[in-house]
Amino acid sequence: MKFLDLARVTIRSGSGGAGCVSFRREKFIEFGGPDGGDGGCGGDVWAEAVPALNTLIDFRYRQHFLAQNGRPGMGKNRTGKDGEDVVLRVPVGTEILEDDEETVIADMVTEGQRVLLAKGGNGGWGNARFKTSTNQAPRRANPGQEGVERVLWLRLKLIADAGLAGLPNAGKSTFLAAVSNARPKIADYPFTTLHPNLGVVGVDGREFVMADIPGLIEGASEGRGLGDRFLGHIERCAVLLHLVDGTAEDVGADYAVIDRELEAYSPAVHGKKRILGLNKIDALDEEERAERQAALEAASGRKVWPLSAVTGEGVQAVLRALMVEIIASRAPAQTEEDAPWRP
Numbered sequence: 001m002k003f004l005d006l007a008r009v010t011i012r013s014g015s016g017g018a019g020c021v022s023f024r025r026e027k028f029i030e031f032g033g034p035d036g037g038d039g040g041c042g043g044d045v046w047a048e049a050v051p052a053l054n055t056l057i058d059f060r061y062r063q064h065f066l067a068q069n070g071r072p073g074m075g076k077n078r079t080g081k082d083g084e085d086v087v088l089r090v091p092v093g094t095e096i097l098e099d100d101e102e103t104v105i106a107d108m109v110t111e112g113q114r115v116l117l118a119k120g121g122n123g124g125w126g127n128a129r130f131k132t133s134t135n136q137a138p139r140r141a142n143p144g145q146e147g148v149e150r151v152l153w154l155r156l157k158l159i160a161d162a163g164l165a166g167l168p169n170a171g172k173s174t175f176l177a178a179v180s181n182a183r184p185k186i187a188d189y190p191f192t193t194l195h196p197n198l199g200v201v202g203v204d205g206r207e208f209v210m211a212d213i214p215g216l217i218e219g220a221s222e223g224r225g226l227g228d229r230f231l232g233h234i235e236r237c238a239v240l241l242h243l244v245d246g247t248a249e250d251v252g253a254d255y256a257v258i259d260r261e262l263e264a265y266s267p268a269v270h271g272k273k274r275i276l277g278l279n280k281i282d283a284l285d286e287e288e289r290a291e292r293q294a295a296l297e298a299a300s301g302r303k304v305w306p307l308s309a310v311t312g313e314g315v316q317a318v319l320r321a322l323m324v325e326i327i328a329s330r331a332p333a334q335t336e337e338d339a340p341w342r343p
Contacts, residue, residue: 009153012148013118016042019123023036034127036141037079038123040080042068043085049111053092056154058089118148118150121148124143157235160209160211160236163213164213167257171309174309203316206323237272246281276305282310
């Protein structure tokens with residue numbers, strides 16, 4: 001299935017049906033009176049988060065969603081049929097925005113969550129509604145209320161506990177493939193990964209979800225390379241694993257490139273907890289390992305975790321460090337859920 005994380009859709013709720021002007025005319029009924037029924041209500045447009053989807057590809061082939069109009073009222077006080085609703089089924093983690101691509105209408109982060117996007121128009125009143133003691137034969141009825149038309153953007157942000165960041169060929173896809181059942185494309189040229197990948201990682205009897213996004217390069221915040229369009233997928237992560245290629249000539253400069261791009265994209269993403277890993281140490285001897293690790297620690301001011309995704313050296317230690325941060329981020333939510341009920 002092709003990955004798509006941004007889609008533009010046009011929605012329109014149904015218009016209400018018109019009210020009816022009718023009078024009761026039956027044999028042997030001397031005083032019939034008005035009996036025009038009300039029009040039916042137009043259908044609504046809803047969005048629902050469903051678990052079976054992980055892409056917005058369905059919205060590439062269908063961009064218009066129109067709810068059904070309500071049917072008009074009829075004689076004998078018969079109300080018109082309501083229009084059927086339309087439901088946009090979106091992946092969990094989808095943001096729904098206005099046409100300006102900035103105003104967030106809803107953030108679909110819970111399975112089964114439903115949000116009303118456009119309310120259907122009310123049905124018009126029939127002439128039976130206007131009957132009074134002084135107006136016993138009204139010949140008026142209301143038209144149905146018009147539906148609402150909106151242009152919306154759907155933006156998918158994958159829900160993961162940990163995110164991978166780094167330059168192209170830093171070994172992110174290799175790391176994800178080594179610690180999970182995910183099978184991202186792996187090759188010896190940059191920009192092998194063209195769309196985000198998810199994998200479930202297990203460590204010490206616990207599991208968490210890890211997201212691998214396409215590599216950043218210098219100037220990504222200005223649109224170079226693949227730009228920063230995929231960075232939204234790590235906004236929800238509790239912790240980032242920043243991988244640096246240990247075979248690079250200047251590991252400190254490589255770290256600084258990603259650090260600047262994260263800061264340019266969002267201070268919130270830049271401020272997330274971060275585990276710094278020096279990858280590909282299997283290609284270095286002991287002296288080179290110590291030299292590169294010291295250089296990276298000096299450039300970043302962080303603890304550096306040496307590892308090799310190919311041989312597995314240091315991988316479990318990094319996973320445990322990630323797990324510690326993830327558990328810490330889950331603790332406040334669990335505390336709120338376990339708190340006793342108070343009136």
